[in-house]
Amino acid sequence: MAGVKTELTKIRLNKFLASNTSLSRRKADEAIFSRRVRLNGAIISSPATYVDSDNDEVMLDNRLIATKTKEYWAFFKPKAVLTSYEREGEKRCLSDFDKLNRKKPAYSGRLDYNSEGLILFSNDGHFIQKLQRPDNKIPKEYLVYTDENLSEADIKLLEQGITFNGTNYMPCKIDKLADREYRIVLYEGKNRQIRNMINHCGKKTRRLIRTKIGCVGLKDLNPGEFRQLTKNEIMEITNV
Numbered sequence: 001m002a003g004v005k006t007e008l009t010k011i012r013l014n015k016f017l018a019s020n021t022s023l024s025r026r027k028a029d030e031a032i033f034s035r036r037v038r039l040n041g042a043i044i045s046s047p048a049t050y051v052d053s054d055n056d057e058v059m060l061d062n063r064l065i066a067t068k069t070k071e072y073w074a075f076f077k078p079k080a081v082l083t084s085y086e087r088e089g090e091k092r093c094l095s096d097f098d099k100l101n102r103k104k105p106a107y108s109g110r111l112d113y114n115s116e117g118l119i120l121f122s123n124d125g126h127f128i129q130k131l132q133r134p135d136n137k138i139p140k141e142y143l144v145y146t147d148e149n150l151s152e153a154d155i156k157l158l159e160q161g162i163t164f165n166g167t168n169y170m171p172c173k174i175d176k177l178a179d180r181e182y183r184i185v186l187y188e189g190k191n192r193q194i195r196n197m198i199n200h201c202g203k204k205t206r207r208l209i210r211t212k213i214g215c216v217g218l219k220d221l222n223p224g225e226f227r228q229l230t231k232n233e234i235m236e237i238t239n240v
Helices: 013-020 025-033 098-103 125-132 152-160 193-200 231-238
Strands: 037-039 058-060 072-077 106-108 116-122 140-146 162-164 167-169 173-178 181-186 205-213 226-228
Touching: 013 025, 013 037, 013 058, 013 125, 106 125, 116 125, 125 231, 140 193, 152 162, 152 173, 162 193, 167 193, 181 193, 193 205
Parallel strands: 116 205
Antiparallel strands: 037 058, 072 116, 072 226, 106 116, 140 181, 140 205, 162 167, 173 181
16 A cells, blocks of 8 residues: 555664664664663564654653754863763763753764863764774864973874873874964874873873864854754765
8 A cells, every 4th residue: 555664664673773873783782682772662672673764753761863854963062061961960961952952962072071172963873883983084183282392202202103001092193383282183082082192291281172073173163052064074974
């Protein structure tokens, strides 16, 4: 009958989750087995369950997974905000921003509490996975202010890659912009990486702002503001 969907027009639940969140197919299976997924209000325990993405309601951790309209946002995270929807004590977090709190989209580009700058959000799981795959080596650009100038030897050392407290950091690119001001481009995103690199040279990071992820920049955003990504920005990252 016309207008009636068959099983062939539907999609398996684990594939649906992997396509519409930041979860891999394996992690989607784990979420289902852990009873974190609801289909039309009912807890689902089988990844092989089929979903009609046009009509069914799927929730992960009590968050609705949007499918009809893909959204892509750049956000300027202010300093003193956790990159998390979960609050820790009195600290501000992503849930303090209405646009994020309503839908809690997946994100890429975690920044530590005292760092600021660009984070990308989307309900397109494929897009988020592209950003997070280490082998894609999508560059991330930062504006970094230090308490002392890095020497030429410091810069050369960091650009070649270092090991600090047992963690290996890949080669990077560093340009001195002014007194104690640098542009640093990384091709990975390890926890507190730039701060650790600067510490390795005996200096301290006074301010750290991520200004760019791949082709996407902050442009004229102010702290706490959002903008939609352009079609060209979305396509360039999707085609990596």
